[in-house]
Amino acid sequence: MDEVTLDERVQVWGSRLAAGLPSGGLRRPRAGAEQLMMRWLIGDPRLRAALFRFVDVRPACHSRSELVRHLSELLEEAGGRERFGAGEGPVDGEHSGVARRLARLTGRRALELPTAAAAALGVASMAHRFIAGEDAEAAAGELRSLWEHGRCVTLDLLGEATLTEGEGELYAERCTQTLRTLAQLGAAWQPAPMLDHDGLGPLPRANLSVKVSALTPHLRANAPRRALEAARERLLALLRLARELDAHLHVDMESLDTRESITELFLELLARDEFVAGPSAGIVLQAYLTDSEEQLERLLAWVEGNPRGAPFTVRLVKGAYWDHEVVLAAQHGWRTPVFTDRRACDRHYEHLTRRLLDARAGGLALRPAIASHNLRSLAHALAYADALRLEPEAVELQVLRGLGDDTAAAINACGRRVRVYCPVGDLVAGMAYLVRRLLENTSNDSFLAALGSGADLRLLLERP
Amino acid sequence: MTAHATFRNEPALELRREPVRAQALRALAELRTKLPLRIGSASGAAWGADGAGGGGGGELRSHNPADPAELIAVAPAGTAADARAAVTRADAALTAWASLEASVRVRTLQRAAGLLRERRLELAALEVLEAGKPWPEADADVCEAIDFLEYYALGAAALAQGVALLQVPGERNTLRYHPRGVHAVIAPWNFPLAIPAGMVSAALVTGNTVVFKPAEQTPACGHALVQALHAAGVPEDAVVLLTGSDEPARELVAHPLVHGIAFTGSCAAGQHIIRAAAEPHPGQRHVKRVIAEMGGKNCIIVDADADLDDAVPAIVKSAFGFAGQKCSAAARVLVCEEIAEPLSERLAGAIAALRVGPAEDFASDLSAVIDAEAVTRIGAFLEGAEHAPRVQAQVPAGTDGHYVPPTMFVDLPSSSRIVREEVFGPVLSCERVTSVEAAVRIVQEGDFGLTGGLFTRSPRTIEYVSRLGIVGNLYVNREITGAMVGRQPFGGGRLSGTGPKAGGPDYLLSFVEARSVSENTVRHGLVI
Numbered sequence: 001m002d003e004v005t006l007d008e009r010v011q012v013w014g015s016r017l018a019a020g021l022p023s024g025g026l027r028r029p030r031a032g033a034e035q036l037m038m039r040w041l042i043g044d045p046r047l048r049a050a051l052f053r054f055v056d057v058r059p060a061c062h063s064r065s066e067l068v069r070h071l072s073e074l075l076e077e078a079g080g081r082e083r084f085g086a087g088e089g090p091v092d093g094e095h096s097g098v099a100r101r102l103a104r105l106t107g108r109r110a111l112e113l114p115t116a117a118a119a120a121l122g123v124a125s126m127a128h129r130f131i132a133g134e135d136a137e138a139a140a141g142e143l144r145s146l147w148e149h150g151r152c153v154t155l156d157l158l159g160e161a162t163l164t165e166g167e168g169e170l171y172a173e174r175c176t177q178t179l180r181t182l183a184q185l186g187a188a189w190q191p192a193p194m195l196d197h198d199g200l201g202p203l204p205r206a207n208l209s210v211k212v213s214a215l216t217p218h219l220r221a222n223a224p225r226r227a228l229e230a231a232r233e234r235l236l237a238l239l240r241l242a243r244e245l246d247a248h249l250h251v252d253m254e255s256l257d258t259r260e261s262i263t264e265l266f267l268e269l270l271a272r273d274e275f276v277a278g279p280s281a282g283i284v285l286q287a288y289l290t291d292s293e294e295q296l297e298r299l300l301a302w303v304e305g306n307p308r309g310a311p312f313t314v315r316l317v318k319g320a321y322w323d324h325e326v327v328l329a330a331q332h333g334w335r336t337p338v339f340t341d342r343r344a345c346d347r348h349y350e351h352l353t354r355r356l357l358d359a360r361a362g363g364l365a366l367r368p369a370i371a372s373h374n375l376r377s378l379a380h381a382l383a384y385a386d387a388l389r390l391e392p393e394a395v396e397l398q399v400l401r402g403l404g405d406d407t408a409a410a411i412n413a414c415g416r417r418v419r420v421y422c423p424v425g426d427l428v429a430g431m432a433y434l435v436r437r438l439l440e441n442t443s444n445d446s447f448l449a450a451l452g453s454g455a456d457l458r459l460l461l462e463r464p
Numbered sequence: 465m466t467a468h469a470t471f472r473n474e475p476a477l478e479l480r481r482e483p484v485r486a487q488a489l490r491a492l493a494e495l496r497t498k499l500p501l502r503i504g505s506a507s508g509a510a511w512g513a514d515g516a517g518g519g520g521g522g523e524l525r526s527h528n529p530a531d532p533a534e535l536i537a538v539a540p541a542g543t544a545a546d547a548r549a550a551v552t553r554a555d556a557a558l559t560a561w562a563s564l565e566a567s568v569r570v571r572t573l574q575r576a577a578g579l580l581r582e583r584r585l586e587l588a589a590l591e592v593l594e595a596g597k598p599w600p601e602a603d604a605d606v607c608e609a610i611d612f613l614e615y616y617a618l619g620a621a622a623l624a625q626g627v628a629l630l631q632v633p634g635e636r637n638t639l640r641y642h643p644r645g646v647h648a649v650i651a652p653w654n655f656p657l658a659i660p661a662g663m664v665s666a667a668l669v670t671g672n673t674v675v676f677k678p679a680e681q682t683p684a685c686g687h688a689l690v691q692a693l694h695a696a697g698v699p700e701d702a703v704v705l706l707t708g709s710d711e712p713a714r715e716l717v718a719h720p721l722v723h724g725i726a727f728t729g730s731c732a733a734g735q736h737i738i739r740a741a742a743e744p745h746p747g748q749r750h751v752k753r754v755i756a757e758m759g760g761k762n763c764i765i766v767d768a769d770a771d772l773d774d775a776v777p778a779i780v781k782s783a784f785g786f787a788g789q790k791c792s793a794a795a796r797v798l799v800c801e802e803i804a805e806p807l808s809e810r811l812a813g814a815i816a817a818l819r820v821g822p823a824e825d826f827a828s829d830l831s832a833v834i835d836a837e838a839v840t841r842i843g844a845f846l847e848g849a850e851h852a853p854r855v856q857a858q859v860p861a862g863t864d865g866h867y868v869p870p871t872m873f874v875d876l877p878s879s880s881r882i883v884r885e886e887v888f889g890p891v892l893s894c895e896r897v898t899s900v901e902a903a904v905r906i907v908q909e910g911d912f913g914l915t916g917g918l919f920t921r922s923p924r925t926i927e928y929v930s931r932l933g934i935v936g937n938l939y940v941n942r943e944i945t946g947a948m949v950g951r952q953p954f955g956g957g958r959l960s961g962t963g964p965k966a967g968g969p970d971y972l973l974s975f976v977e978a979r980s981v982s983e984n985t986v987r988h989g990l991v992i
């Protein structure tokens with residue numbers, strides 16, 4: 001199909017999705033305070049940095065006075081309090097006026113307690129937007145409610161970094177427990193054809209996203225085989241349990257340093273005879289990596305060469321470690337492994353989408369999952385799938401809880417399958433996650449930020 | 465020195481990519497076919513039939529620390545006579561080298577950097593085998609050597625412009641920097657290319673000539689540096705390689721024709737050099753200048769609000785990278801008591817997960833220590849604390865490699881040798897403190913002041929500790945090793961060294977003498 005025709009279909013899908021956004025889509029009034037905060041954050045990088053650092057340190061504050069001390073210090077810094085004497089601080093124009101005013105407030109004794117409480121509360125409620133509960137059990141109501149709204153889920157277990165064998169063991173136990181809980185919970189949900197089947201067969205209701213880096217302290221960028229030996233038994237046990245419970249096991253992708261270990265390990269295990277019939281499994285492809293097409297070809301070749309009873313899911317994401325990859329490369333003098341131009345990255349995302357959908361249309365036992373909050377990217381996937389005459393169930397769209405709630409509603413309204421990536425864990429564990437999501441949501445490149453600030457829909461749906 | 469603005473660090477090998485690792489391993493295999501390397505003698509004589517150097521001191525041999533049966537290089541064991549001959553040659557070469565245009569020396573050093581760059585994989589492989597340095601760190605050392613050559617070349621070009629002085633009518637005031645004379649460079653084995661490259665190139669590029677004595681454990685690395693300098697066009701006698709152990713080094717320090725001594729090594733040796741160099745010798749008409757980089761007993765302070773997910777891996781890397789054999793390595797963790805338990809627990813688990821093995825294996829977190837003597841020395845520290853509870857990782861069994869298990873002690877009494885003295889091995893002491901202020905006092909009371917770490921999420925605490933200047937290099941919320949040229953100028957205070965900071969803007973000034981000229985431009989009452 002030529003590009004013009006495809007693009008017309010993308011526009012049509014984009015408008016349908018936009019119309020499905022709650023409150024008619026654009027300029028949806030958020031709660032007043034939150035809206036104001038988001039506006040400050042987007043427009044004020046120093047305040048943004050201060051608040052993120054506060055959110056980050058929040059769980060380490062064991063008393064209210066600790067909390068206030070950190071908040072006012074961070075705000076003072078953002079407000080331009082000199083750190084190393086004249087000449088070395090940021091130039092005056094870069095200071096945050098909002099931060100300075102807030103710093104004065106938090107610095108006043110009388111306001112200490114209420115401010116601290118508000119600060120603590122603010123973080124907790126922010127966190128709750130992104131984190132469904134402490135564990136699967138606690139999130140049961142939320143998961144059921146999502147299902148009843150036409151949304152299936154995948155669970156992600158937040159936690160501290162795994163630095164020891166004990167921590168790896170603990171994470172594996174949490175995974176085991178979660179799989180069992182999810183299988184139980186899912187069994188009680190009402191039938192939902194769009195969520196329960198696609199053309200390739202039944203879709204497991206229990207769906208867990210696993211981080212290999214949390215299974216073992218032995219991930220080493222320069223020695224990918226080391227993690228294979230270290231994590232093999234734990235991942236094997238999870239795959240066997242998923243097979244037994246008819247659950248889906250997905251491995252998440254993390255920083256580029258770990259890609260080789262994760263891919264090698266997962267594909268090696270899945271290729272075993274014992275897993276020929278199941279479980280359903282999948283991996284993640286990060287479109288922001290400039291070599292992601294090679295990675296996709298490798299995955300497709302593997303799927304082709306390893307016919308299994310259960311189809312293989314590839315979740316296409318943009319990638320969440322952009323800053324990390326850029327910083328690491330700059331500090332070592334390496335070629336930047338990610339696209340640095342947003343439009344080039346979006347173009348590549350669409351290119352990989354087409355490659356995935358082509359492969360599915362070509363008869364491969366592959367389930368493409370398009371995970372994005374960018375309406376253009378989602379519309380493009382739906383338009384291209386239509387053009388290939390794929391059945392509506394063939395394409396799954398995925399969003400993050402908290403950030404993608406409106407997008408999920410829009411997808412529901414269009415009658416397509418949406419899966420919500422739901423992190424569970426305690427507040428302490430959720431901080432890194434929360435900070436990452438907030439940074440994304442308020443960055444200049446954020447589609448949601450643009451949408452929230454009332455940018456022109458036509459521009460947002462333009463071909464990248 | 466605006467010239468430094470154009471400086472960029474040499475990019476590290478991207479070892480996370482499989483083809484790069486494969487290349488590195490090929491270079492190692494290729495190097496193995498050439499072993500043992502045979503290094504010529506300082507006095508220029510060809511290798512004698514007896515295998516000894518010109519001075520008759522016999523030979524010294526370097527071995528793979530992970531497999532001492534593997535001979536890496538054979539070099540002459542230089543004698544006092546060899547040292548005297550080397551100084552005589554360097555002195556004779558001085559006038560010609562010093563009188564070159566600065567730009568010629570600058571370009572020569574830049575060419576030498578290029579030659580090292582061409583041999584990067586081979587040189588890293590050599591460090592892997594001769595120093596037992598794991599790949600990423602061996603590669604970083606080669607990069608740092610290149611960085612030093614490039615950085616000091618740019619610095620020397622800027623220095624040659626002189627400095628602007630106050631001018632009043634009828635006066636023309638100028639200031640130029642002159643070379644000082646023959647320099648002795650006495651280098652350690654732990655950064656076998658980078659540290660000598662820094663000291664040698666700083667002396668050379670500013671117009672001095674050099675007699676360079678590499679550590680006896682790593683003669684081949686030292687030789688590779690001199691080879692590159694000669695191939696780039698530095699005259700044979702302007703930089704003379706003198707392999708050997710203590711005897712030639714003592715002679716160099718005492719020699720009346722030596723004007724400056726650049727040393728990196730132990731505190732005891734450094735203090736000895738400072739004393740010996742202060743003693744004038746017959747015929748000596750100058751004061752010797754000593755630049756000494758000595759030891760460290762580096763502390764990482766962990767505040768109660770620190771993120772342990774970051775702090776633990778950074779502490780492990782700082783304490784156990786290259787088996788702790790860096791003067792910048794972490795020796796003590798001073799943790800606020802609120803989080804002392806979880807920190808030491810997680811540290812223990814992380815240490816237990818460390819893998820000890822040959823440096824050439826990419827999966828090794830840490831390697832063997834340099835030689836049998838180091839095993840004995842570190843062993844004595846561990847035995848001295850025999851009743852104290854400790855956490856250790858496994859070391860490979862059934863090998864003759866010089867392995868020492870990475871070890872952590874928790875809450876040792878402050879009188880323990882492990883708390884007080886520099887171990888220079890994979891040994892860490894974790895101690896609880898009541899506050900950051902208390903930790904700062906402990907650092908200030910220590911003999912050394914080289915590197916230090918601080919983990920905190922409070923801007924005020926960062927400011928408080930930074931302002932105190934308690935160590936030469938303070939690292940906040942990151943590992944405390946791996947200083948980069950031009951980014952973290954390196955060097956400490958107290959007994960850690962004399963300064964100036966290596967890889968920083970002031971370093972070259974220690975290798976030159978400023979001379980000012982004031983010319984009267986008034987003739988017959990007129991300004992000409």
